[in-house]
Amino acid sequence: MNPPATPFSVSTATSENHTSTIALHGYLDAHTAPTLEDEIDRVLASGCNRIVVDFASLDYISSAGLGVFMVFIEQVRAHGGDIKLAAMRPSVFTVFDLLGFPVLFTITPSVTEAVMAFPTFDGE
Amino acid sequence: MSTRQSSSPLLSFPAQTSQLATIREVVSTALGCASWLPPASVDAIVLAVDEACTNVIEHGYQSDGSKNVMLEVVVGADEVRVNIFDSAPSFDPRSRVAPDLDKRIQAGKRGGLGVHIMRSSVDDVRYEPSASQTGLNQLTLIKRRM
Numbered sequence: 321m322n323p324p325a326t327p328f329s330v331s332t333a334t335s336e337n338h339t340s341t342i343a344l345h346g347y348l349d350a351h352t353a354p355t356l357e358d359e360i361d362r363v364l365a366s367g368c369n370r371i372v373v374d375f376a377s378l379d380y381i382s383s384a385g386l387g388v389f390m391v392f393i394e395q396v397r398a399h400g401g402d403i404k405l406a407a408m409r410p411s412v413f414t415v416f417d418l419l420g421f422p423v424l425f426t427i428t429p430s431v432t433e434a435v436m437a438f439p440t441f442d443g444e
Numbered sequence: 445m446s447t448r449q450s451s452s453p454l455l456s457f458p459a460q461t462s463q464l465a466t467i468r469e470v471v472s473t474a475l476g477c478a479s480w481l482p483p484a485s486v487d488a489i490v491l492a493v494d495e496a497c498t499n500v501i502e503h504g505y506q507s508d509g510s511k512n513v514m515l516e517v518v519v520g521a522d523e524v525r526v527n528i529f530d531s532a533p534s535f536d537p538r539s540r541v542a543p544d545l546d547k548r549i550q551a552g553k554r555g556g557l558g559v560h561i562m563r564s565s566v567d568d569v570r571y572e573p574s575a576s577q578t579g580l581n582q583l584t585l586i587k588r589r590m
Contacts, residue, residue: 383560395552
């Protein structure tokens with residue numbers, strides 16, 4: 321049986337308030353999680369540690385996807401940044417909620433709210 | 445247990461994470477027979493199967509694509525069961541305690557979440573290492589009618 325086409329893709333845009341917004345599309349699982357990991361690595365290497373993840377077009381997530389954020393969050397916060405999560409569909413939020421992520425991560429209804437949740441960039 | 449039930453054929457997949465999308469689709473389609481099952485429960489079962497198969501593929505088989513993970517979906521009037529079979533070293537997921545997310549983040553660890561998600565997504569998890577009939581490990585995920 322052939323696997324379903326186009327399981328996952330990411331696209332990154334620079335937003336206001338010196339943030340990078342990583343938009344997720346499709347299905348994030350153990351097979352596709354390395355693609356997201358590579359993208360976050362790339363954004364951090366560019367010098368940006370104020371990251372918003374846009375889940376609006378993400379259809380599915382498993383624990384492998386959540387694990388990516390766990391790996392990066394301490395490192396990002398240690399450098400004064402954060403990874404904020406936005407615009408999740410209810411089925412995706414349910415998975416984050418199961419593991420208690422809302423206590424440890426900022427999760428907002430929209431990308432705009434996540435961007436504005438960062439303190440005003442002071443140019444450091 | 446219900447006396448009326450239908451079983452999918454035993455389906456076999458190479459132990460590669462690239463198969464997960466197909467596995468999810470197959471399980472979701474098979475669960476279509478359970479007209480009483482709400483969509484959120486279908487999503488929960490599919491997620492549990494994904495987590496179980498990911499665990500077998502990555503940890504049991506060390507992503508050795510020459511091995512196989514097999515599954516069947518059994519739909520009854522009052523419950524659905526997904527049986528997952530493998531020949532990897534036995535691992536009883538029921539033995540794992542719920543992860544402390546904060547500690548795992550501080551340690552930079554990503555693993556250990558899947559088992560908790562799997563157990564939280566279904567009503568019952570059963571495990572039989574090297575089952576007498578098949579010689580394979582058998583994990584059974586059960587979701588009951590509310």
